[in-house]
Amino acid sequence: MVTWPPPWWLPNDKNTLVPARSAAADLQEFALTVGYSERMIPVYAGSHVRDAETAQLKDANDTTLMRLAADALAHQAVLMLKSDGGRLYGARVLGLIGPGNNGGDGLFALAALAKRGVRATAVLLAPQAHAQGLAALVRSGGRTTTAKHLDELLVDTDLVVDALYGTGLRPGAELPKIPSQVRVLAADIPSGVDANTGAAAPSVIRADRTVCFGALKTGLVVGSGHLVSGSIHITDAGLTDHLPKPDAWVVQGDDLELLLDRDQSWAAAGAHKYQRGVLGLLAGSAKYPGAAVLSARAAVASGLGLLRTVVPEAVATALTTQVPESVPLNTEELTALLARNRRNGRAGATRISAWAIGPGLVDNAETRQYLDQILEANNPCVLDAGALAMLEPGEHHQLRILTPHAGELHSLLAKAGVRVSATDIATDPIRWARWAAVAYDCVILLKGSATICTAPDGYALIVHAATPDLATAGSGDVLTGILGTLLAAATFPSMTGADEVTQSHRLTELAAAGALIHAHAGALAAAEGTLSAVDLLQELPRAARQLGL
Numbered sequence: 431m432v433t434w435p436p437p438w439w440l441p442n443d444k445n446t447l448v449p450a451r452s453a454a455a456d457l458q459e460f461a462l463t464v465g466y467s468e469r470m471i472p473v474y475a476g477s478h479v480r481d482a483e484t485a486q487l488k489d490a491n492d493t494t495l496m497r498l499a500a501d502a503l504a505h506q507a508v509l510m511l512k513s514d515g516g517r518l519y520g521a522r523v524l525g526l527i528g529p530g531n532n533g534g535d536g537l538f539a540l541a542a543l544a545k546r547g548v549r550a551t552a553v554l555l556a557p558q559a560h561a562q563g564l565a566a567l568v569r570s571g572g573r574t575t576t577a578k579h580l581d582e583l584l585v586d587t588d589l590v591v592d593a594l595y596g597t598g599l600r601p602g603a604e605l606p607k608i609p610s611q612v613r614v615l616a617a618d619i620p621s622g623v624d625a626n627t628g629a630a631a632p633s634v635i636r637a638d639r640t641v642c643f644g645a646l647k648t649g650l651v652v653g654s655g656h657l658v659s660g661s662i663h664i665t666d667a668g669l670t671d672h673l674p675k676p677d678a679w680v681v682q683g684d685d686l687e688l689l690l691d692r693d694q695s696w697a698a699a700g701a702h703k704y705q706r707g708v709l710g711l712l713a714g715s716a717k718y719p720g721a722a723v724l725s726a727r728a729a730v731a732s733g734l735g736l737l738r739t740v741v742p743e744a745v746a747t748a749l750t751t752q753v754p755e756s757v758p759l760n761t762e763e764l765t766a767l768l769a770r771n772r773r774n775g776r777a778g779a780t781r782i783s784a785w786a787i788g789p790g791l792v793d794n795a796e797t798r799q800y801l802d803q804i805l806e807a808n809n810p811c812v813l814d815a816g817a818l819a820m821l822e823p824g825e826h827h828q829l830r831i832l833t834p835h836a837g838e839l840h841s842l843l844a845k846a847g848v849r850v851s852a853t854d855i856a857t858d859p860i861r862w863a864r865w866a867a868v869a870y871d872c873v874i875l876l877k878g879s880a881t882i883c884t885a886p887d888g889y890a891l892i893v894h895a896a897t898p899d900l901a902t903a904g905s906g907d908v909l910t911g912i913l914g915t916l917l918a919a920a921t922f923p924s925m926t927g928a929d930e931v932t933q934s935h936r937l938t939e940l941a942a943a944g945a946l947i948h949a950h951a952g953a954l955a956a957a958e959g960t961l962s963a964v965d966l967l968q969e970l971p972r973a974a975r976q977l978g979l
């Protein structure tokens with residue numbers, strides 16, 4: 431059972447709950463409780479990777495790891511120089527060299543390039559530079575210069591290697607401006623990105639490619655980090671024995687089966703693995719009739735068994751016309767059905783196995799009455815948009831996925847007494863999604879270009895949208911429909927007596943599976959041209975098929 435309020439919350443003088451000073455450390459502790467799967471990519475806070483690197487080294491002057499990192503960096507530099515028919519011999523490469531080990535990586539990489547005939551120049555941007563790296567560069571025939579020559583050198587360069595700051599960056603660093611047409615290869619992480627959170631300085635040096643050393647850093651996959659890193663190449667530095675449990679996992683298309691199959695044999699139930707289940711949909715209003723239609727269509731297109739709908743009069747006709755598969759529920763039927771649910775659980779076609787609640791919903795007495803009734807019946811549910819505004823924080827026994835975007839997360843946290851700005855959320859989205867998961871005792875799916883799914887114990891999965899176009903109107907309604915279908919089809923460990931942590935992990939994985947299907951449909955639609963929510967819907971069956979469902 432999740433404790434509410436969690437032990438690290440302290441009341442402040444205004445009698446609301448705010449994070450205790452030590453919260454970050456405590457949260458980290460309980461965030462790192464689980465780990466399995468060899469397919470999902472583990473992600474580590476940059477500071478943890480740095481500690482592991484230090485622990486791996488025999489002494490402070492050991493440059494074994496740095497040379498490994500530099501080789502990988504030089505290799506990617508060669509590939510970039512040779513792409514588009516470019517020549518290696520005589521190519522001009524500028525290294526932006528900082529004061530620490532990141533600068534050392536850059537210097538050794540420039541040395542390796544100089545040995546292959548590249549005109550390698552290190553621009554020393556700090557008062558000191560890595561001594562052995564510098565010596566290696568000079569031995570190989572590379573040159574050094576200072577910041578005052580940077581602008582003139584940038585005019586005529588084929589590639590910039592950004593080795594200014596890596597995991598050791600502190601806020602407030604001064605970063606040179608690199609013209610957007612210059613290709614940039616970043617060592618470990620683009621300079622200006624916080625490797626723990628993904629927060630990026632406004633003057634961050636954007637990379638076309640990043641060679642990440644030892645392990646994937648959290649800062650490269652969330653916040654702004656993944657938007658400025660280009661393609662990411664991870665090198666193995668043999669750090670496994672020194673790394674703690676991952677901070678999170680990145681899931682990709684190949685992981686879908688894994689996410690869906692855990693604890694359940696989907697294969698046993700039909701041609702399409704998730705083609706079954708009864709979903710209740712409480713959605714829509716006179717103001718937003720389309721949202722209910724989009725969610726309903728998405729649920730059906732994802733292979734749902736049966737859809738029962740609770741919608742206002744103003745939406746009913748449009749819904750039955752556009753989604754003939756949906757079967758409306760009136761108030762009496764709903765009451766009877768929920769009573770049956772409470773008595774007999776969720777199995778069987780005459781019962782509802784899960785609910786999707788919120789798209790287009792407005793807050794009024796009738797909606798609240800339905801919502802209370804449904805939540806009381808205790809079926810797994812996904813809560814979105816209008817439903818989020820009606821929820822209260824606290825402990826409960828229901829399997830819930832809440833799907834806020836950053837603005838809605840801000841409101842949810844404010845209601846729970848957590849004072850955090852929209853900028854704070856953008857700066858460290860995993861942390862604040864975790865806080866909301868604890869506050870509302872549920873799984874949070876935080877929408878964004880990186881979708882973060884997290885459980886109250888901190889278990890976190892990250893899904894990258896293949897296209898920024900997914901931020902289109904109605905896209906969230908489609909996601910709610912997909913998630914509803916997955917929930918309706920799923921069996922949960924609670925039904926087989928498993929503990930709550932296991933259940934919430936299962937729910938987190940289903941949330942990530944929904945986000946993956948949604949992202950893939952978005953990528954397919956974007957490949958065909960502009961993306962509307964309807965385009966997304968149309969691609970759902972193809973996306974599911976391609977992902978192996």
Ligand SMILES: NC(=O)C1=CN([C@@H]2O[C@H](COP(=O)(O)OP(=O)(O)OC[C@H]3O[C@@H](n4cnc5c(N)ncnc54)[C@H](O)[C@@H]3O)[C@@H](O)[C@H]2O)[C@@H](O)CC1
Nearest residue numbers: 483495496529530531532595596597598599600602603618
């Ligand atoms: N730790 C290791 O043994 C290894 C580290 N590697 C590389 O080393 C990096 C980490 O090295 P470091 O810990 O030296 O850290 P960095 O090289 O990222 O930066 C630390 C240096 O930058 C200065 N600095 C940071 N923020 C500043 C600011 N705002 N203004 C002015 N100066 C600032 C610090 O005073 C320090 O001198 C990794 O990202 C990776 O690239 C790899 O070579 C593999 C081995």
